[in-house]
Amino acid sequence: MKKYAIIVAGGSGKRMGMSLPKQFLKLGGTPVLMHTLQAFHMADFDIQLIITLPSEEINFWKELCEWHHNYTPHITVSGGETRFHSVKNALEYVENNALVAIHDGVRPFISEELIINSYEVAREKGSAVTSVKMKDSVRQLEAVKSHNLDRSKLRAIQTPQTFQSNLIKSAYEQDFKEEFTDDASVVEATGHNITLLEGSYKNIKITTPEDMLVAEAFLKAK
Numbered sequence: 111m112k113k114y115a116i117i118v119a120g121g122s123g124k125r126m127g128m129s130l131p132k133q134f135l136k137l138g139g140t141p142v143l144m145h146t147l148q149a150f151h152m153a154d155f156d157i158q159l160i161i162t163l164p165s166e167e168i169n170f171w172k173e174l175c176e177w178h179h180n181y182t183p184h185i186t187v188s189g190g191e192t193r194f195h196s197v198k199n200a201l202e203y204v205e206n207n208a209l210v211a212i213h214d215g216v217r218p219f220i221s222e223e224l225i226i227n228s229y230e231v232a233r234e235k236g237s238a239v240t241s242v243k244m245k246d247s248v249r250q251l252e253a254v255k256s257h258n259l260d261r262s263k264l265r266a267i268q269t270p271q272t273f274q275s276n277l278i279k280s281a282y283e284q285d286f287k288e289e290f291t292d293d294a295s296v297v298e299a300t301g302h303n304i305t306l307l308e309g310s311y312k313n314i315k316i317t318t319p320e321d322m323l324v325a326e327a328f329l330k331a332k
């Protein structure tokens with residue numbers, strides 16, 4: 111089956127609080143998004159790579175690729191108002207009867223093993239949603255108090271989230287809902303169960319400034 115990867119990088123990085131969107135920040139001298147793109151390319155040269163970007167940043171990305179001599183083949187697609195809308199735009203470029211991994215451009219430490227596993231599980235089961243066990247205790251807020259949750263029954267969700275393309279393309283035909291913070295929730299809303307795949311604590315999402323410090327440390331330890 112043909113393999114695609116949609117690498118979503120259409121956000122503005124409000125929580126990072128920098129004028130430059132976090133996907134373009136330099137990590138070891140190379141933009142975060144370029145690390146992520148390379149990880150997929152090196153895992154399997156046959157993966158067709160699609161990147162979503164804010165439309166006003168597409169030319170800047172092309173300049174960055176030239177500046178960093180990044181010749182990894184990929185197509186760029188304009189992002190949308192939310193992650194959901196960005197993924198939906200990119201799915202237009204994905205054929206039926208294929209496999210598609212959807213991955214945050216700001217998770218640069220995705221391993222080759224996890225990428226390959228994710229396509230294999232999705233081929234067999236229809237979906238493969240990366241997740242890790244909770245390390246912290248977790249509480250649910252109520253009106254005036256809060257209560258502890260059984261963390262053994264909880265998982266923190268990561269990407270890649272990989273699907274058979276017919277399943278994910280039809281799920282993204284539905285209208286957007288606020289609770290669609292990832293692709294698994296979009297698929298589940300159509301009545302399909304999803305399959306979880308064990309992720310990695312190294313597969314961090316760069317979200318707030320301290321994540322860049324952790325990312326630099328991971329890179330040095332590579």
Ligand SMILES: Nc1ccn([C@@H]2O[C@H](COP(=O)(O)OP(=O)(O)OP(=O)(O)O)[C@@H](O)[C@H]2O)c(=O)n1
Nearest residue numbers: 118119120121122123124125191192193196215
């Ligand atoms: N309209 C959007 C919003 C987000 N994303 C992408 O989805 C991934 C995960 O989103 P998040 O970490 O929330 O990124 P931002 O939306 O950029 O950050 P923030 O919520 O802090 O503004 C990121 O790679 C981001 O670029 C996207 O492609 N299109």
Ligand SMILES: C[C@](O)(CO)[C@H](O)COP(=O)(O)O
Nearest residue numbers: 193214267268269291292315
């Ligand atoms: C898809 C995701 O990375 C899984 O953890 C996450 O849901 C993205 O959410 P965010 O609200 O855009 O940070």
